[in-house]
Amino acid sequence: MKRLAELGLRHLEIEFVRGVKMGQDTAKEIRALAEEHDISLTVHAPYYVNLNSAEPQKISASKDRIIQAARVGAWAGATSVTFHAAYYHDDDPEEVYGRVKCSMEDMLERLDDEGIAIRLSPETTGGPSQFGTLEELVRLGVDIPGVYPCVDFSHLFARSLGEFNTYEHFQGALQLIKDNLGAGALQEQHIHLSGIEYGPKGEKRHLPLEETEFRYGDVLKALVDFDVAGWLTCESPILEEDALILQGLYDELKST
Numbered sequence: 074m075k076r077l078a079e080l081g082l083r084h085l086e087i088e089f090v091r092g093v094k095m096g097q098d099t100a101k102e103i104r105a106l107a108e109e110h111d112i113s114l115t116v117h118a119p120y121y122v123n124l125n126s127a128e129p130q131k132i133s134a135s136k137d138r139i140i141q142a143a144r145v146g147a148w149a150g151a152t153s154v155t156f157h158a159a160y161y162h163d164d165d166p167e168e169v170y171g172r173v174k175c176s177m178e179d180m181l182e183r184l185d186d187e188g189i190a191i192r193l194s195p196e197t198t199g200g201p202s203q204f205g206t207l208e209e210l211v212r213l214g215v216d217i218p219g220v221y222p223c224v225d226f227s228h229l230f231a232r233s234l235g236e237f238n239t240y241e242h243f244q245g246a247l248q249l250i251k252d253n254l255g256a257g258a259l260q261e262q263h264i265h266l267s268g269i270e271y272g273p274k275g276e277k278r279h280l281p282l283e284e285t286e287f288r289y290g291d292v293l294k295a296l297v298d299f300d301v302a303g304w305l306t307c308e309s310p311i312l313e314e315d316a317l318i319l320q321g322l323y324d325e326l327k328s329t
């Protein structure tokens with residue numbers, strides 16, 4: 074937290090991607106430090122999640138992992154927890170949508186019962202085998218009030234095999250959210266951004282900004298033009314270096 078503040082960065086995503094191993098004491102310590110240094114927090118739940126598994130016990134374990142990430146995230150004062158919701162396998166996307174929706178409702182009920190106040194934000198995913206187009210996630214938000222997508226713009230670029238890569242596309246994505254979930258959604262937007270490389274199956278790996286074809290500068294421009302607020306995490310392999318590039322570019326666009 075101290076280092077982030079020194080660098081002039083203002084947000085951190087707690088990456089529970091390989092499992093939630095943090096206890097309440099550490100989470101509370103993080104909360105105090107984040108408040109002291111004025112840093113906002115979000116959480117990434119474990120990768121081992123599939124709300125469309127053929128095995129019911131795997132769906133149940135997936136929900137438990139998301140809930141655990143949400144619980145610890147809430148202790149730390151995080152605002153939103155994101156996760157990659159499901160794989161389609163060979164199922165009809167409409168059926169997958171129904172199953173994800175059902176799991177989302179179940180998890181929200183459990184969070185509510187436990188009094189855990191944190192947003193569940195399924196993420197736009199990087200490959201066509203994964204549930205999580207922006208349209209699917211916006212639809213979830215329409216069907217379940219209080220659910221908002223975590224928009225990973227780099228994933229949308231990768232899953233479109235490079236097509237989603239213009240200012241108009243980025244603007245269109247923000248407009249879709251605004252039209253369906255309200256202008257307020259863009260005031261508390263969970264966002265991921267990084268360089269990325271794709272192949273025939275979508276996302277291959279994250280890249281440093283300098284090495285990507287993805288036009289992240291135009292994403293920032295769209296965010297500024299739509300007056301988007303919220304939490305942006307840089308998921309580049311060179312985290313703070315690239316985060317500083319994004320922050321610098323954003324500040325520059327914002328001031329012109």
Ligand SMILES: [Zn+2]
Nearest residue numbers: 117156157196
């Ligand atoms: Zn992710």
